Amino acid sequence: MDYETTIQELKELVRNFVVERDWLKYHNPKDLAEAICIEAAELLEVFQWASPEETLSWKDDRSKLCKVEEELADVVIYCLSMANVMGIDISNAVVEKVKKNIAKYPVDKYRGRAHLE
Numbered sequence: 001m002d003y004e005t006t007i008q009e010l011k012e013l014v015r016n017f018v019v020e021r022d023w024l025k026y027h028n029p030k031d032l033a034e035a036i037c038i039e040a041a042e043l044l045e046v047f048q049w050a051s052p053e054e055t056l057s058w059k060d061d062r063s064k065l066c067k068v069e070e071e072l073a074d075v076v077i078y079c080l081s082m083a084n085v086m087g088i089d090i091s092n093a094v095v096e097k098v099k100k101n102i103a104k105y106p107v108d109k110y111r112g113r114a115h116l117e
Contacts, residue, residue, distance in 0.1 A: 007080075007090050014080040032082040039078055043071035 018024055046067050047055055058064035083090050 010076075011080050011084055011090075014077055015084050018081060018084075027081055027085050029082065029085060032078055032085060035078045036075060036082065039071065039074040043068070043075060046071055 018027055046064075058068065080090075082088070083093075
């Protein structure tokens with residue numbers, strides 16, 4: 001469904017969920033930033049003590065994949081809520097950040113490496 005659903009549709013889905021429950025009063029930037037970190041830690045916990053090689057096989061293990069999907073969705077939901085509260089256009093923010101990263105990490109210097117030696 002990624003190819004069918006827009007980011008704006010997801011933002012509206014999250015906004016409606018929050019508004020219907022009268023939770024907007026709890027969705028301030030500080031608390032949302034904390035929630036993003038907490039949910040990211042829960043995602044990381046799924047991978048705790050597993051080897052990188054082992055985790056690659058999880059896409060074929062329905063129970064592992066389901067847990068990763070749920071925790072990743074929680075992170076994205078809070079990110080979408082942060083975008084709603086702060087009035088951030090996510091598509092534009094991502095495009096602009098990738099442009100900065102292209103300048104910061106030129107292909108000729110960083111291809112195949114995480115850092116320069």
